[in-house]
Amino acid sequence: MSRRSTLVGVMALSAGLALAGCSSDGEPELKVNGAFMPQPVGDDMAAGFLTVHNSGGTADKLTSVTSDLSDDITIHESKDQRMQEVKTFDVPADGELNLERGGNHIMFMKLKQKPKQGEKVTLELRFEKSGAIKVELPVKEPTYSPKKH
Incomplete structure (x- = not known):
């Protein structure tokens, strides 16, 4: 009987270790989609929009954006119909960041x-934990607004 108890104990311990390896506290798993840039109306500024999906069990932060299009790229939040620069955006675990x-x-x-409709702008999103992700923003007409699902 003790041999059977030992076998059951080893199996329970193995199952517990396997579950620990599959915990939801894993690394962030980021994917970007829905990226676009409306063709700029003026000559000196533009905006970019996209969604970052995190299917991992750990949150991350968007910390910066770089591109050959500009040496002055910032991330902004809109609150109370006012735009202000922020240092980071949270990308929640099992959630998304919508820009x-x-x-x-x-x-x-x-x-x-000045990028024109039909062109693509390449940028690099930098994250606190996940490192960098290259993204191409298709340049759309100035009034482009994607439909929500």
């Missing part, structure tokens, strides 16, 4: 060139 018209967004200032 969308009328809300939080990426601002490109002092553009080196």
Whole structure:
């Protein structure tokens, strides 16, 4: 009987270790979609929009954005119909960060060139835990606004 108890104990311990390896406290798993930039109306600034999905069990933070289009790129939140620069955006575990018209967004200032509809702007999103992700923003017409699902 003690041999059977030992076997049951070893199996229970193995199952517990396997479950610990699959815990929801894993690394963030980020994917970006819905990215776009409306064609700028003026010559010196533009905005970028996208959604960052995190299917991992750990939250992350968007800390900065870089692109060849501008050396002055910031992230902004919109509160009470006012726009203000922020240092980071949270990307919740098993959640998403939405950068969308009328809300939080990426601002490109002092553009080196004015992107035109049909072109793509490459940028790099930098995250606190996940490192960098390259993203292409298709340039859409100035009034473009994607439909919500």
